[in-house]
Amino acid sequence: MKTSTKVAGFVLGLAAVFTLALGAGALVGPEKTTTDTPGADAAPEVGTSVVEGSPAGLTATDGGYTFSLDTADTEAGTQVPLHFRIKGPDGQPVTRYIESHDKQLHLIAVRRDLTEYAHVHPILDDTGTWTVPLDLDEAGTYRLFADFTPEDGTPLTLGADLQVAGHFDPRPLPPPTAITTVDGYTVTLDGVLVPGQASTMTATVSRDEHPVTDLQPYLGAYGHLVALRATDLGYLHVHPNGHPGDGGTPAGPEIDFSVTTPSADDYRLFLDFRHDGVVRTAEFTLTAGPAPSTGTDTTPAPDGHGH
Template structure:
């Protein structure tokens, strides 16, 4: 996944401040019946084939730049092991069968309930005819958004989105309050750094278990941390990756994972951080809020790509 890496930060003694490089989204509508071939915008939210609007964030459209995400079914019933099948179609309506591998996989599938109370990051299997398949845990009914993050051979990285409805009683949950820490299975992730909207900034996540730093994180999908961020208002999607790579001379296996992130706007975001330790992948979840006019505290420079990034506080003690 070659999406631009971007993330959030904190002000001293106050609530967490965070942001993601997600521009203003468009309304999400039904899936297109077939890939369109005209040159005008579609009422269903899909862009004309061969076109792309840079101000529309990933996952908002089922069709973009000549490719369409097509689910075999858009409605199912709640169950713990539901098979999902889908295809990526090119502008001629033919299934795509050749992809560029990114972070150890040809395609990453993110499935999240619209209230973000249920999240899965899975990796489907592709058959010879261009159909992807994967079992999903859909025990919790409700409306879901399915995101396919991939790079077709000869094309650009794309994130396409489609709606999946899971029948049954739906009890939507409120967005959890913003917090600078997240705890899962005895592990605690703590966010550090600060973000100025519109600028790439350095932010960290420090992992501890039972109060002790975790210094032997294992690579997962080619990195020590794998972050998916969704804007709460519209589920605009951004896939974020940490700075550095396992095995290089400067990237340590914990406790701190570093990201470079940009926040163009204020708002609430839900973050899902996958990390692996002792052969188990866990997901730490955060709710973070971007302030309308965030400023970096003194001594915490932003990163523009022209100078070397400087260390920022890890956020402990806040």
């Protein structure tokens, strides 16, 4: 799967917690199979919730809501149609949502080796079925995250696996780096990730060594950051401080975020930003370690969902 915003050389994430089967030579991706419970993960019973404060997206069911794929496997290709539903506590597809950042639902698709990424926005029909095409030209297991707020007002992120059949060449997690390039833009990410604390991270965008001061709003913000814990793909979705038009937030080159990592680990971060009418994604690997003795932002952790 390719996005329009591929990081050159590869480095918008947060050392590898996804269960990746690294073997000698090329591996064979999952063959197409059938399942009676597509998209199902080991999850709490309907009506229960994961432990408060834990990363999101580790289960297909939380708070009585279930992320249900029409099929849990597909063939590799471009613009592959994906269909799914969010089922409510009554077992029926949810048809009413609260809009968040200009959309009713955000879908994140990432291969489990964290080298393929997309942030897309499916279309909802009257039956409660969501549909979106995905570029899945790389075989492997993909983790899908449905980030939404049902009508009851409680934000949720649910996760499910999609198997993409074909020849699978897993790649190691890119080494930690806080600077990357994409489509001629250089993006640096400054700050220290401290487990259990809200860490201020500042992304700085430049092009041709000149600061970009006219970033364009995208989904109601100048940047969107998704962070995934490498060991299990625990999901963090955060947004920048301030917003366009608030009278105090500049349109670049800096974008400030507050990120709370739940544990010491490697994280893959994906930063979406728009400039000259095009959305691009900058990708990073950072490590959250023990709190340093000085110079650390010790602001109490905010709501873990970030919306």
